[in-house]
Amino acid sequence: MPDTALEQLKRSGRIVVVGASLAGLRAAETMREKGFAGSLTLIGDEPYEPYDRPPLSKSVLLGRADADRTLLPRRRALDAEWRLGVPADGLDMAARTVRLADGDTVPYDRLLIATGVRARPWPNEAEGELDGVFTLRTRDDGAALARALAAGPRRVLVIGAGFTGSEIASACRERGLEVTVAERGDGPLVGALGGVIGAVAAELQREHGVDLRTGIMVTGLEGDATGRVRAAHLSDGTTLECDVVVVSLGAQRNTEWLTGSGLGAGPRGIACDAGCRAFDIRGIVTDDIYVAGDVARSPHALFGYQFLSLEHWGNAVAQAETAAHNMLSESTERRPHLWVPAFWSSQFGVNIKSVGVPSMGTEIMIAQGSRAERRFTGVYGYQGRVIGAVTFDNSRWLQFYEQQIEATAPFPLPFTTVDRRSDGHKPMPADFPDPSVPTHGPTITLSGYSPADRRITFTPAGH
């Protein structure tokens, strides 16, 4: 075998991964699986080994698992150097080094950026620091919130009814706690799934005893003399007494550390090509810097080559594997990241799953089951084709609709694929909120073609 640059890289190169969570870990494992024998460094600002986040809003809050016991299983031994508990705070693209907050610099031949997102904090800093006010993104957040719920608060206020907020409310009710959910939009999950499904989610919450208030904003939080939160002020002029507040307003991309580096990174994430290679700010693709997971935004052939940012567990895994493969391949061997978006959530005893990009849908058909039974499949249409699907306790249908999305099957659906007794033989407007007024952070964000494109369409898909 000729001793190409790639062979040298595989044998004795230096690969650095910034962000030691789901995407970073799975990428590192894939590199080793592909025979990378050089040095591998994982840099993570959290002091922990990679752990799994989805249980934090589910089994952890139900007291079924501890927040410090969700470490991700390993596919194989890594033989890596771990730099945990120290953030990367700069990138020198010309020198090919990553600077760490402790002053060290780490040189690389290939760099993977997987720094993910963080919880959007409560906009008023002093109010956000009151005792009893939480966000939920990290293991420490999960442990603190689980402790607060176990202490039996009189009323919990959840601000924002995206997926995470709704799961938190569900856990509160399952623990018998009084909970109010304040949502600026017309219903829970409307950003991700639209108003038709939002109405079902709202009924579900109310049936389970959630005090759901929609079309409302929390205008301020009030503490007592000891600095503990005691009440929230709402935009309808009322005051709500509460002793735990969970701010669940979506996420912000962790890209600040790249400011000034020349990489195409900003508040919308890091733009990359379909092969996970990052763009620089001039819109030119880099040769040695790759991106994966929640921090990435990449063009997708199935969705008009729009740039998709996905806050989805499955995307982090799939994109990490593709990035790792491409980092160690000649250009003709590289693969595009063509994963069809897929997401799950469980709340109020219902298993909610989606595929594709529901938020692109302008119309929806209830193709199987019925909303009244809380067991149905909703299929989203966009410009005469199937673009997404959602199931409530009906996940066995999802694979079929995933195939329809991949095949750009026509919408409305022909009756042969639609359940006879369903309540939605006709498509209806999917009723997504005005995209220019985001309700809460998106789980899927669509933006224009070019990384330098300023005419960005913001399509919120609440989380």
Next chain:
Amino acid sequence: MRLVVDLNRCQGYAQCAFLAPDVFAMHGDEGLLYDPQAEAAQRERVAQAAAACPVQAILVDELDLAAAGEAPDA
């Protein structure tokens, strides 16, 4: 021992909940809750559950299975 279930893949067939009820439990009709760090005593059952899952959604730590630990920073 560490494990994770790919819940995109999981179809709620509940085989795992029959085979290792202390680790996996159905929650509602279709949802699955599991203990991501099960006791070592469950190893045998968890391995059976992972093997029986019809969609191969359960990933068990290779290192746990091989009982050869690699701790970061160690």
